[in-house]
Amino acid sequence: MLFPLVKPLLFQLDPERAHRLSLAGLKSFPSSKPLRHDPALAVTLGGLTFPSPVGVAPGYDKDAEVPDALLGLGFGFVEVGTITPLPQAGNPKPRLFRLVEDRAVINRMGFNNGGAEEAHARLRKRADKPGVVGINIGANKDSDDRMADYALLTELMAPLASYLTVNISSPNTPGLRNLQAGDALADLLAGVFEARGAEGPPVFLKLAPDLEPREIDAIAKVAVGSGLAALIVSNTTLARPPLRSKHADETGGLSGAPLAPIALQRLKDFRKATGGQIPLIAAGGIDSADAAWERIVAGASLVQLYSAMVYRGPMLCRRIAKGLRERLRREGFASIEDAIGSQA
Numbered sequence: 001m002l003f004p005l006v007k008p009l010l011f012q013l014d015p016e017r018a019h020r021l022s023l024a025g026l027k028s029f030p031s032s033k034p035l036r037h038d039p040a041l042a043v044t045l046g047g048l049t050f051p052s053p054v055g056v057a058p059g060y061d062k063d064a065e066v067p068d069a070l071l072g073l074g075f076g077f078v079e080v081g082t083i084t085p086l087p088q089a090g091n092p093k094p095r096l097f098r099l100v101e102d103r104a105v106i107n108r109m110g111f112n113n114g115g116a117e118e119a120h121a122r123l124r125k126r127a128d129k130p131g132v133v134g135i136n137i138g139a140n141k142d143s144d145d146r147m148a149d150y151a152l153l154t155e156l157m158a159p160l161a162s163y164l165t166v167n168i169s170s171p172n173t174p175g176l177r178n179l180q181a182g183d184a185l186a187d188l189l190a191g192v193f194e195a196r197g198a199e200g201p202p203v204f205l206k207l208a209p210d211l212e213p214r215e216i217d218a219i220a221k222v223a224v225g226s227g228l229a230a231l232i233v234s235n236t237t238l239a240r241p242p243l244r245s246k247h248a249d250e251t252g253g254l255s256g257a258p259l260a261p262i263a264l265q266r267l268k269d270f271r272k273a274t275g276g277q278i279p280l281i282a283a284g285g286i287d288s289a290d291a292a293w294e295r296i297v298a299g300a301s302l303v304q305l306y307s308a309m310v311y312r313g314p315m316l317c318r319r320i321a322k323g324l325r326e327r328l329r330r331e332g333f334a335s336i337e338d339a340i341g342s343q344a
Contacts, residue, residue: 014094041053042337050132054292056077056079062083063118076317078134081135083157084137103256109252110173134161158200163202166206204232207219207270213269233267235253236284255284263284301337
């Protein structure tokens with residue numbers, strides 16, 4: 001209820017400063033338990049029960065500072081990170097831009113975070129608390145062995161993670177997306193699963209939207225036989241659909257409303273390429289219950305959002321969950337799981 005009042009003030013601040021201010025605000029909240037959700041919204045994936053399909057995408061809580069506050073707001077799950085082995089300052093500022101006229105964001109953050117040791121200490125303190133908290137892992141920009149970075153982080157973070165997400169799709173770390181290629185991807189995942197061990201948490205893979213059909217087919221072939229629990233489709237895009245903002249030509253990854261049709265199409269592409277054999281998680285331009293429903297019936301088991309909160313506030317998760325419950329009743333589905341892929 002307060003967001004419409006504070007939004008004009010936040011928008012007068014540099015986007016990165018506003019982001020830090022929002023984290024500070026969440027830190028000031030009293031400790032809270034995850035919000036209770038309608039059982040009809042629960043989704044089982046990778047052996048985990050997600051009480052709501054609406055989650056926070058990585059990038060908001062990079063250093064695992066406020067996962068429990070976010071669960072208390074009403075998100076069904078939270079994905080923290082991206083976390084790298086060593087602390088990393090990221091790219092020079094300014095590196096985050098609001099495209100207000102387009103309800104979009106461009107970022108070239110560059111995996112800025114306090115490093116694995118700092119995040120591990122925070123996550124260890126909340127290890128016995130309820131709620132699904134995934135950990136998104138990445139490689140340092142100047143690493144000599146990026147595959148080793150992923151294996152190291154997997155071994156370190158697996159005991160603290162509800163699930164792990166291997167992020168090889170950021171456009172802001174040069175060469176990182178090359179790890180999506182077939183042979184490189186197979187080798188990377190083999191190292192991750194070896195480091196995780198037989199009893200570790202489920203592993204997800206986060207993919208870029210900027211893929212050609214042959215690349216999608218190659219990734220799908222590796223993914224289906226790899227042991228991955230889900231694919232997250234998708235990260236930000238380097239593409240530039242028509243935009244009105246003065247920041248339209250900034251370099252970096254585009255997210256928000258203009259990404260929605262691209263991300264939806266990639267979701268459909270991966271659903272087809274995998275033959276529905278691996279669960280999909282949708283991200284990119286989801287800003288309403290209708291948008292979330294569109295991804296779910298197209299094959300997404302879960303949805304994630306971040307940029308939409310910039311424009312619609314942190315309570316958007318509750319509005320989407322409420323809208324999904326209404327949509328289930330209207331469409332005659334008993335549960336959200338019954339709706340997954342119903343129009344694929």
